[in-house]
Amino acid sequence: MIRFAALFDVLDRTTKTNAKVAALAEYFREAPEADRLWTIALLSGRRPKRAVNSTELRIWASEAAGIPLWLFEEAYPIVGDLSETISLILPPATRSADRPLADWIADLIALTGQPADLRQAAILDAWDRLTTPERFLFNKLITGGFRMGVSQGLMTRALSQATGIEETALAHRLMGDWTPQTTTYARLVQTNDPASEGSRPYPFALATALDDAQALGDPADWLAEWKWDGIRGQLIKRPGAFALWSRGEELITDRFPEFAPLADFLPDGTVIDGEVLAWGDGAPLPFAQLQKRIGRLNVPKKLLTEAPAHMLAYDLLEENGEDLRPLPLSDRRARLDALVAALPKLPLAISPAVTFDAWPALAAIRETARERGAEGLMVKRLAAPYHVGRKRGDWWKWKLDPYTVDCVMIYAQSGSGRRATLFTDFTFAVKDGDDLVPFTKAYSGLTDAEFGEITAWVKRNTLEKFGPVRRVPPVQVFEIAFEGIQASSRHKSGIALRFPRMSRWRRDKPPEEIDTLDNLRALLP
């Protein structure tokens, strides 16, 4: 744990990519293999099963610190992080222990399902053997949400430096449903065993935002298609394996039983990159329909009929077990067309190419994206391979300009983590007759300086406090940008926005001139 805490300390203190990669690479060379494996797991979003819930942690920590729980709850929003709050209030450790990270995690895993008094004794014992920075990390292992300021890509680069294995090969090996309990460091990282492929997905290729289409040159070199607003996924059929992965590397096969029949028709060794959409009358339904299904492990019949899932295929990454990613898109696409055309009627279709002969014409087509249920267009170079991750130049996303609405801030709440001392989470209202109706929250889009300024204003202009929330006079006008709007019975305003964020602080605009609820309703599809 000492070594892991030292690694975290370096990663936490620098913003320099090279310094982070160097520290990680050194760790991957020197830490025990079991610790390396867990570090890879943590940095790729895999965490031990939760043995203790956060309420228990708060209560036990408060007791150990000799303070009432209410005082803990007062301190928590100031610190902005539960694990850190606990690490700071506990009395100093009376013992020390230099145990490997993997051993601490093994202890935690063993606590799962144990009676509360046993778990409490074990956690208190651990706290008493760890320094404040180690406690912070130990608590993070319990609560999850591990962020070390290192992307999976950087971690892969560091691992590549430490092992000499090529980065793209590593990126692929680290995908899939392994956990430190089902594999070892050597098997995961060092062996290249095709039989272990199973349902392992490929790293997703990602696009960059397009500003100037004209600069892309000859339109004949490019494929345009709609950028659908669903769940990007990889559908995998291999011997003994059928899986649907989300871009977030989550296995979502069971959430979409509609695709199960595909297992009978897709040949072994097939991997399709596509978009999962809720489907009705031969067209995508709004994202909100799909969203109802995301959190559910068991899908009720009603949802299956109301919002059946359908995949629009973008790309073919593997055919007959052969990795097609080095081939040009034009070839992959031709193979995809042939594959899908040979299938019977199933919830799978090709995402159609959008034909165009000049960029201005494509720009005009893009304007119709919302009517199609799309967010905009994707523009992909026909000669390009399927890249690992985001590689600028071959894949572009050309999204529609967002909707905007002018509204007024009515509540402010402090952020968490780095933003714990700033007011960053705001509730906004539009006019409805003489009333103000809250209709959305937003927490991003302003610069640090603007957040600082609005924070100072909120402090001086608080009307009421409700815990961490402050009510403020409705005078600060903001322009909120958003990607979509839906009717919603769960919101007082009757509407729900997709991806709302603050696009401008409208200091020039008096609150009397903000938009009305009717303005918003007029945007409903």
Add this chain to the structure above:
Amino acid sequence: MVLSFTDRGIFCEAGGFFIDPWRPVDKALITHGHSDHARAGHRRYMATEAAAPAIRHRLGVKVDTVRFGEVRRIGDADVSFHPAGHVPGSAQIRVEVAGEVWVVSGDYKTEPDGLSEPFEPVRCHAFISECTFGLPVFNWQPQPAIMAQINAWWAANAAEGRVSVIGAYSLGKAQRILANVDPIGLILTHGAVEATNRVLREQGLRLPETTWAGPDVGLSPGALVVAPPSALGTPWAARFGPSAQAFASGWMALRGVRRRRGLSQGFVMSDHADWRGLNDAIRATGAERVFVTHGYTAPFRRWLADQGYDAGVVETEYEGDDADDVEVIE
């Protein structure tokens, strides 16, 4: 009430004076020279002998001085100043009227820092306490541990040819670091720090040799630069060459604050009492009534009430209300 709370500051009716008032008054008793406690515009000032030079330097006013522990009769009040341990010369002010004793803490810390007169508990009936760090997440390590971190940081930077720029409030924290740092190499100071050094040296405080980082001082690999926190990350701090920059402040206990300021390094060194220090100090006064000012007043008051104190909050205009005011209070 020996003391009452007015919109100009803490007032003693029996003595006709204010303590650390924030609007102009006739007679002001000042706990220490920080700008939120010692303001310009009063007609008469009184402070300790050790605090007065900095107040004169900063405000350009005449100051009537007292020794620590010396009792002065002002009107019907007996007034004395007692060490608060916050910065050199800083005082708690004890006011006794007809046998009832109230103490205003000003800013204080309970750990001796090797430079300021060490904090001295004063028995009283009512204690008006600051609580800048009045939450149980603030627990300082002993000064030697923090100084060891600072020394190691400076040494490591020097070994790699970098300059070490440390942000520390120019009255108090800066000299506390100077008085305790290892003599590893050249020490440069920002003008604001150097001016205060001069004042404190003249009154007999021992500080190591420092060099004012005037406009002709350029690349200074291996040096330690002591500057007000506001100088961190500015072109002023960049002119010494490749540097590591750090901030010495109690707020550095919070990872979020350190990260928001974009600092690679923070040293958790405060001139205010931590959670334990506040509780110990309050207990040592024997006071039944406690009023809390600047800081996490609402939760701290409730905590004290839970402990059996008759506790209240005084709304003041001292700064240091929270982590965003780090520039001012630390």
